[in-house]
Amino acid sequence: MGISQNLLQKYAELIVRTGGNVQPGQIVTLAVSVEQHAFAALVIEECYKAGAKKVNVEWISDAQARLNYLYADQEALAKVLPWEEAKMKQMVEDLPVRIFISSDDPDALAGVDPEKLSAVMQSRSTVMKPYRNAIDGKHQWVIAAYPSVKWAKKCFPEASEEAAVDQLWKAILKTVRVREENDPVAEWKAHTEFIEKKAAWLNEQQFASLRYHSENGTDFTVDLIPGAKWEGAGAINSTNGAFYIPNMPTEEIFTSPIAGKCEGKLVAVKPLSWNSQLIENFSITFEGGKAVSCQAEKGQALLEKMIAMDENSCMLGEVALVPKESPVNQCGFLFYETLFDENACCHVALGMGFKEVLPGGDDMTMEEAQAQGINDSIIHVDFMIGADDLSIDGIRPDGTAVPIFREGTWA
Numbered sequence: 001m002g003i004s005q006n007l008l009q010k011y012a013e014l015i016v017r018t019g020g021n022v023q024p025g026q027i028v029t030l031a032v033s034v035e036q037h038a039f040a041a042l043v044i045e046e047c048y049k050a051g052a053k054k055v056n057v058e059w060i061s062d063a064q065a066r067l068n069y070l071y072a073d074q075e076a077l078a079k080v081l082p083w084e085e086a087k088m089k090q091m092v093e094d095l096p097v098r099i100f101i102s103s104d105d106p107d108a109l110a111g112v113d114p115e116k117l118s119a120v121m122q123s124r125s126t127v128m129k130p131y132r133n134a135i136d137g138k139h140q141w142v143i144a145a146y147p148s149v150k151w152a153k154k155c156f157p158e159a160s161e162e163a164a165v166d167q168l169w170k171a172i173l174k175t176v177r178v179r180e181e182n183d184p185v186a187e188w189k190a191h192t193e194f195i196e197k198k199a200a201w202l203n204e205q206q207f208a209s210l211r212y213h214s215e216n217g218t219d220f221t222v223d224l225i226p227g228a229k230w231e232g233a234g235a236i237n238s239t240n241g242a243f244y245i246p247n248m249p250t251e252e253i254f255t256s257p258i259a260g261k262c263e264g265k266l267v268a269v270k271p272l273s274w275n276s277q278l279i280e281n282f283s284i285t286f287e288g289g290k291a292v293s294c295q296a297e298k299g300q301a302l303l304e305k306m307i308a309m310d311e312n313s314c315m316l317g318e319v320a321l322v323p324k325e326s327p328v329n330q331c332g333f334l335f336y337e338t339l340f341d342e343n344a345c346c347h348v349a350l351g352m353g354f355k356e357v358l359p360g361g362d363d364m365t366m367e368e369a370q371a372q373g374i375n376d377s378i379i380h381v382d383f384m385i386g387a388d389d390l391s392i393d394g395i396r397p398d399g400t401a402v403p404i405f406r407e408g409t410w411a
């Protein structure tokens, strides 16, 4: 089969126009795999058609990353070179639209020493984080996907390479609402309006906490930050007012809860792929807002390591609502890619929260946001808890419970 030029063109347009919403005169940074150079060219051209001043490309290679981890020593890999930091400084100055085309092989780093991997990640993130914080909320960005052969084979190991890529394409295009005959830009408008209506309702309710329950053992309460917003689908660049869609697909409505204020047990309903390794059939128990224990049938050590990445990685940074009818869930397989898997059903994330959910949060430092309850950490890892029977109640400050989710979907 293969994918038609028409679909590729529509997809590239959707990413640039609806996703990044590139404005005339803006600089764009495109991060894309060397394997996807042909699609990159479509995206670059679309950016220029939208009026981009300059498109800079950061070519990614899974093979290069793997070889670096296998052969270079930890110290060399962990070091952020002056030119890399200069690039980050330039980014803070330019505030470019950042477009990421993800096509990673989920197994690219399999076999790499997990100690080495997390140590390198940890020290690089520590240097890079202030720059990321500095551009937070002040630029447009979008992550979309393009199927590579290795990624497709990971999802469909039984299929031939060609058939696997076709199947993954079919799934990706379903979830981003691109078909031969439709107008994806119009469909996205309706989709984002639906999500924003739900978010507006949640914002009106001003719930003090959320209570989760499922037959699978999930029994959990988390406190919300008074006045913090629920957000979904789109975001606004506070420097130019441009509305953009950071994730394509996106189905979630999310907020950041109070770090350190949750109790109970969350049972994962899907495997979690972290650093190219799988954590399966697991649960995490929280006391006083911190993950105090976890059980995984597979990946126990990895899960423990993730929770202990830094001082705050044991606390939540996100709670997100996604109905079980999500097209990602309908695809019925694990994508091994958070962009998709987190849009399958309700989830929470350990680690960093979003300061932009606070009123005036875009202009706060991370320290100021932390003082209001937002978690800060070098990790942000989503895991799925949206069981088919999941019920979620919103608890008002006076204690009354309002149904938000029943049987895994909007009540």
Ligand code: ZN
Pocket: 252, 254, 318, 320, 342, 347, 349, 382
């Ligand atoms: Zn999320």
